[in-house]
Amino acid sequence: xxxxxxxxxxxxxxxxxxxxxxxxxxxxxxxxxxxxxxxxxxxxxxxxxxxxxxxxxxxxxxxxxxxxxxxxxxxxxxxxxxxxxxxxxxxxxxxxxxxxxxxxxxxxxxxxxxxxxxxxxxxxxxxxxxxxxxxxxxxxxxxxxxxxxxxxxxxxxxxxxxxxxxxxxxxxxxxxxxxxxxxxxxxxxxxxxxxxxxxxxxxxxxxxxxxxxxxxxxxxxxxxxxxxxxxxxxxxxxxxxxxxxxxxxxxxxxxxxxxxxxxxxxxxxxxxxxxxxxxxxxxxxxxxxxxxxxxxxxxxxxxxxxxxxxxxxxxxxxxxxxxxxxxxxx
Numbered sequence: 001x002x003x004x005x006x007x008x009x010x011x012x013x014x015x016x017x018x019x020x021x022x023x024x025x026x027x028x029x030x031x032x033x034x035x036x037x038x039x040x041x042x043x044x045x046x047x048x049x050x051x052x053x054x055x056x057x058x059x060x061x062x063x064x065x066x067x068x069x070x071x072x073x074x075x076x077x078x079x080x081x082x083x084x085x086x087x088x089x090x091x092x093x094x095x096x097x098x099x100x101x102x103x104x105x106x107x108x109x110x111x112x113x114x115x116x117x118x119x120x121x122x123x124x125x126x127x128x129x130x131x132x133x134x135x136x137x138x139x140x141x142x143x144x145x146x147x148x149x150x151x152x153x154x155x156x157x158x159x160x161x162x163x164x165x166x167x168x169x170x171x172x173x174x175x176x177x178x179x180x181x182x183x184x185x186x187x188x189x190x191x192x193x194x195x196x197x198x199x200x201x202x203x204x205x206x207x208x209x210x211x212x213x214x215x216x217x218x219x220x221x222x223x224x225x226x227x228x229x230x231x232x233x234x235x236x237x238x239x240x241x242x243x244x245x246x247x248x249x250x251x252x253x254x255x256x257x258x259x260x261x262x263x264x265x266x267x268x269x270x271x272x273x274x275x276x277x278x279x280x281x282x283x284x285x286x287x288x289x290x291x292x293x294x295x296x297x298x299x300x301x302x303x304x305x306x307x308x309x310x311x312x313x314x315x316x317x318x319x320x321x322x323x324x325x326x327x328x329x330x
Contacts, residue, residue, distance in 0.1 A: 031083055033061040039261070041087055044245065045241075068089075083234070087215035091303075094314065094316075095315075098218070099221060116198065134169035134173055143213055143304075145161070166187050214293065214297060285326060
């Protein structure tokens, strides 16, 4: 946990007023929300806060930032969070019964990338056999690494996966401790800046749509049972932010860069938008209703189950509840 801020009233409401957003609701519900600071995860959160989308619904987020998905799920298990937003890692922890998914942000089409160092003897997939690859296991990057290797006649058993936080994994790659790293955007920025001769072998777009990885919102089991009306409010606020992002991509990217990603160039945030696939809230409704989202979640859970040997895992039909979204978004 690296940062804690209360947004949704006060400064957040003032910004919403400045942008001409609807007035803040009189009755405010405060929610402890954990998230990862990557555009594919927090883009909807901050766009919604800046636009006043959540404030209009009477939602105030007490925000907790985490470096990896496993850490944010640990915090939820410890009772520190009511709701969280994360990437492909949700399909791992939900299969373990760690919560209920109720809202999907996007498909992480090219957020995961595999980078190698020719100066350390790795130029192709064939060169990876027996080599060390740094990544954060049980995350989007881990899923992607498995699929990238299998698509090139290798497997996880043919390499040595070095597990660590993504910051540590990228640092190890830059320092020359490992010849390869499976990362997610925006950690590619540091690699490009520090190692101009490093090579991106492939990104996750090579395996879409057959291997779609989705990220989204998960609610603590106890909170889920007692606050279903609150989930509907979150969904309405999210839908407003989502549709704005889909229809005004450049403006949304510029606002995120200015207000929440000042350390990144606008080109980097625009690239992050391109690395994820979003749909309008109505298009998402169809994907919820016809079982597509459930299928995407299940195929990623299957990967985690097979690699971790999870006993009696929950299926996506058990841990993903589309009913709130279908009842809220028409």
